[in-house]
Amino acid sequence: MLMGGLAVPSLAQDYTNIVLINLDDVGFGDFSCNGAYGYKTPNIDNLASQGVRFTHFLACQPISGASRAGLLTGCYPNRIGFSGAPGPDSDYGIHPEEMTMGELLKQKGYSTAIFGKWHLGDAREFLPLQNGFDEYYGLPYSNDMWPYHPQQGEVFNFPDLPTIEGNKVIGYNTDQTRFTTDYTVRAVNFIRKNRKKPFFLYLAHSMPHVPLAVSDKFKGKSEQGLFGDVMMEIDWSVGEVLKTLEEQGLMENTLVVLTSDNGPWTNYGNHAGSAGGLREAKATTFDGGNRIPCIMYWKGHTKPGTICNKLASNIDLFPTFAEITGAPLPEKKIDGVSILSLIHGEDNANPRESFVYYLNKNDLEAVTDGEFKLVYSHKYVTYGAYEPGNDGQPGKLTVAEIEKPELYDLRRDPGERYNVISQYPERVIKLNKIADKMRKELGDDLTRKKGTERRKPGARIISNND
Structure with a gap:
């Protein structure tokens, strides 16, 4: 068959x-x-x-x-x-x-x-x-x-x-x-x-x-x-x-x-x-x-x-x-x-060309094309400021902030430690275009560029593609 x-x-x-x-x-x-x-x-x-x-x-x-x-x-x-x-x-x-x-x-x-x-x-x-x-x-x-x-x-x-x-x-x-x-x-x-x-x-x-x-x-x-x-x-x-x-x-x-x-x-x-x-x-x-x-x-x-x-x-x-x-x-x-x-392991197959990292209700915090990742300004919970917990007890957490966009070359830096945004302006343009397309479709509470009105829990975003 x-x-x-x-x-x-x-x-x-x-x-x-x-x-x-x-x-x-x-x-x-x-x-x-x-x-x-x-x-x-x-x-x-x-x-x-x-x-x-x-x-x-x-x-x-x-x-x-x-x-x-x-x-x-x-x-x-x-x-x-x-x-x-x-x-x-x-x-x-x-x-x-x-x-x-x-x-x-x-x-x-x-x-x-x-x-x-x-x-x-x-x-x-x-x-x-x-x-x-x-x-x-x-x-x-x-x-x-x-x-x-x-x-x-x-x-x-x-x-x-x-x-x-x-x-x-x-x-x-x-x-x-x-x-x-x-x-x-x-x-x-x-x-x-x-x-x-x-x-x-x-x-x-x-x-x-x-x-x-x-x-x-x-x-x-x-x-x-x-x-x-x-x-x-x-x-x-x-x-x-x-x-x-x-x-x-x-x-x-x-x-x-x-x-x-x-x-x-x-x-x-x-x-x-x-x-x-x-x-x-x-x-x-x-x-x-x-x-x-x-x-x-x-x-x-x-x-x-x-x-x-x-x-x-x-x-x-x-x-x-x-x-x-x-x-x-x-x-x-x-x-x-x-x-x-x-x-199936098909040669040169690449069905997913990009991915957008949303968090919370509708915060677009990053975007990737699989090789580079552009991280936008946002606050985040960080695990590294204090010692972790032990034997079932949680450790302390704190909030850190990305104050302006950062770019990471995931091919060489999967740990996202080195900001190379000044070295690859063409990648920044490419990734911003992907993110802007998604903002128009799904909105983005971080930039307040909402593609739709705030919706009740469980309500689907209606886009031009639906």
């Missing part, structure tokens, strides 16, 4: 299953194949050795809720009126008129499930079963949004943390040492149950977001303490999923994607991961916040051990899955582009 001009394995099942594993706060340097210390991730490393490892893969925003909204809709979160990380009793969530990845694939008869963290709103109308998923078990938002937060009563006043199955709360403040195993067992059972029909499995681990928790299977096993133990258990989970696909004879018609929602929360010190030498961390639009690990494996399609340094984003998975499955895209404009050519 040919799909999108590409050969798809001719099996009894003439379709491609999709397994999307999305980790929480895993930085660019947190797999051993990317240089992690004190623990090994052999299953993840093996996945990378057999598939494609992306080295310039960006979260659409460097914060959990917004990143997941973009991932599941193929849109910059500000386009669909989604920002930040909605907590308990949030008054906004994923808008019912937006097509999610689950709804996209159900058009082609896929069974769909999410096990893990949702974070697209906790009201019933925003939960997975109302937005394209047949099964759901997990947390509606981050696992630290509970009464045991280290800053409870000082900064936060969180209620009990619900665990949800389907649309029903089945418990509160669940022992978090269970979650990685619980999610994995349900994922494995879902694969087995749907082995004879197309399925989309979204395994959205709560870990290694703080508070860290690990089962007895891995407690005390790493040289890097609890964080390393947690990463080893996540690696075990990936291995269980891959083993199940192999045992069920599904590996040849299944695409596996492993990524993260944003960079590490380095404020938590030894309970946080590594940005791998990139600047800053989550909640900032320096690449320590946006650049995330991504590995894809599709037997017979990915070339073993491929390294892809082309620009790509998690919003690109939505249209990529659409092209693979033949599912029609929504009528409304999306921002993602299919990166199927990169998965």
Whole structure:
């Protein structure tokens, strides 16, 4: 069978299953194949050795809720009126008129499930079963949004943390040492149950977001303490999923994607991961916040051990899955582009030519063409002014400021340390044109050049291209 001009394995099942594993706060340097210390991730490393490892893969925003909204809709979160990380009793969530990845694939008869963290709103109308998923078990938002937060009563006043199955709360403040195993067992059972029909499995681990928790299977096993133990258990989970696909004879018609929602929360010190030498961390639009690990494996399609340094984003998975499955895209404009050519390792493929770094409700803080990055004047949270926290306690943060635009040559300076704006005026002109185009379409609260009026949460930006 040919799909999108590409050969798809001719099996009894003439379709491609999709397994999307999305980790929480895993930085660019947190797999051993990317240089992690004190623990090994052999299953993840093996996945990378057999598939494609992306080295310039960006979260659409460097914060959990917004990143997941973009991932599941193929849109910059500000386009669909989604920002930040909605907590308990949030008054906004994923808008019912937006097509999610689950709804996209159900058009082609896929069974769909999410096990893990949702974070697209906790009201019933925003939960997975109302937005394209047949099964759901997990947390509606981050696992630290509970009464045991280290800053409870000082900064936060969180209620009990619900665990949800389907649309029903089945418990509160669940022992978090269970979650990685619980999610994995349900994922494995879902694969087995749907082995004879197309399925989309979204395994959205709560870990290694703080508070860290690990089962007895891995407690005390790493040289890097609890964080390393947690990463080893996540690696075990990936291995269980891959083993199940192999045992069920599904590996040849299944695409596996492993990524993260944003960079590490380095404020938590030894309970946080590594940005791998990139600047800053989550909640900032320096690449320590946006650049995330991504590995894809599709037997017979990915070339073993491929390294892809082309620009790509998690919003690109939505249209990529659409092209693979033949599912029609929504009528409304999306921002993602299919990166199927990169998965196949096609020479000279470059589907994403630019990326804009929005944060908060609608602040355009930077723009890149994949080689250079132009950072605009803005204030940001910095992690480097104080010592980080330790053993689950957060460290102090402070606010810094980029007072005038700076340009970084990412080819030579991925850590964004050397401003070369005076040396490449032609690149500044090029990047400014890209940013100005997006400002006209999506607006920009930083420059007050709003393309639209300020909108209510969940309201889509209407552009001339819609």
